[in-house]
Amino acid sequence: MSSITDLIRKEIENLSTDATRTNVGTITTLADGVAKVEGLSKVMFNEMVEFPNNILGIALNLEEDSVGCVLLGDTSSLKEGDEVRTTGKLLSVPVGKALLGRVVDAVGRPIDGKGTIDSDQSFPVERIAPGIIPRKSVDQPLQTGIMAVDSMVPIGRGQRELIIGDRSTGKTTIAIDTIINQAKINKQGEKSGDPDFRPVYCIYVALGQKNSNVARTIKALEEKGAMEYVTIVSAPAADNPANQYLAPYSGCAMGEWFMENGMDALIVYDDLSKHAVAYRQISLILKRPSGREAYPGDVFYLHSRLLERSARLNENSGNGSLTALPIIETQMGDVSGYIPTNVISITDGQIFLETDLFNKGIKPAVSVGLSVSRVGSAAQIKAYKKVAGKVKLELAQFRELAAFSQFESDLDASTKARLDRGARIVEMFKQGAYNPVPVEVQTAVMWGMQNDFFDSIAVDDITRSVESLKEYLSTQGKEPCEEIYNSGKLEESTEQQLRSALEDWKRTFS
């Protein structure tokens, strides 16, 4: 009891007794989470303003006679004529390691029922992206644990790689797999006691999603033991557009803390199509002029200023990084839509997921022709580069030949061989959800494919054989994988070890 009274006494002692000066205004109109306020002559752009009943808003439109504010709470208690006050502060969110393992809303308030967040630092939601000088080229890999991605569209720390595709094609699964893989690598690295090990912390921004979907994602992360490295920022579909508009920026501020403190972080924006829709709603209510598809003119800037905040910083700036995996949902596979083309041009590549492939059971349904990583190959480890170098070309050739071979009855031997190899690679890349594969095992499997170990196995049996090999490599045939993990290279001696391990495995596989 005495500690409580002490706490209150301390608060009273710390309370300023000076006169306060605030700039005020009155609500003139209120609709759809946006208030028009008259007065507030000294309000700043993006400043937090305070409405009655501790409801916060942000000044987004500074007009000649009025100020347009988006509201960040329940607006049912507000009415015309209510007083609005400036706060002199930009909207900030708590940052730091205290947020790991927590689920927060768009303004960083906990919504997981695990109590308050013990964070003494906060970052403004809107910040200027790092300039040219503190940046550095991407040179460290960020393993997703998905063979099709790590081999054909490798991602580096600090890269922005878009995941794009129609609804229900496995976009979120790729992002969640990547997060789970980071947690696995983090645990392995921490266990090894390597002082140079750099864990990757993750932020998952769930935007405009159903609460049930967010709950499912949290459950999957908890089951895989990944939650301790993850912060989830949730602005579900039922949340007001202002919160949905803010959530990615809040998540980004949380990620920037890791980057600026010399750590590595990964942020997933799931998804930015809904973000653009939320911003369109706000803009239309604020009566901003609308352009193509009724989006406001600055919808490109909306995403470019967000994604530019992901970067790889150089040694003088702390050597941290923030990798971004924005997600965009396309309609009927149309990548030439307004928002998809905007985000494609901002990011450093994209993973395009095809509905047809997904429906054929090829999961992850990565389209070889349309997926690209512009900077990631520089970050691939040498061993992986050696075995994965030709895969993309082989698979692209296979897709092309497969389309033509439908009309041909007689195929020459080389075409047949290419088709055969392609079909096997496709089967090899099939991978279940939430089951990332370590990079050293991926290297060994790919090496096996390159060295014809799967040629004698029927195409329908490839997936089963790959699973069996993975199992073998993580139990009996560990040595070559450990060698690859430690050195990052594929020396001749390692290749010899791999050869004998794969021969052993093949004898046991039936």
Added chain:
Amino acid sequence: MPATIKQRRLAKSLLQLSLSDEGRIKRNSVEEILESLRVSRPTGLVTILRLFLHQIRRHEYTYHARVEYGGKEGEKLSEKILEKLNQNSSKALDLTVIDNPKLIAGCKIRLGDDVYENSISDRLNKLQKTFL
């Protein structure tokens, strides 16, 4: 019907015409403006008059301070407050003093969009926010 940009600009111009050299609203000028509007009857006269009234009210707030006080000593402070405000303002100010028991003690001054407050109720509100 929302006001057009043209009507807003006209209302602002009318306000400028209503001001004296000291920046105060002149009754005579306002009467003259109203008379001329009555004669010329521009399109959207009602909207223009409403906007004009709004501009006049907002302008009045810039030189008319409203002092709310709580407690017994508050009223005595009004002269000192007016003196201080006049020292910091480029134009002569008017003052309205109102007793507001909700403040408990202290005072709250509003001049234009600015509010200066040093009252018990304000301090209690701040304290409440620290516990939320």
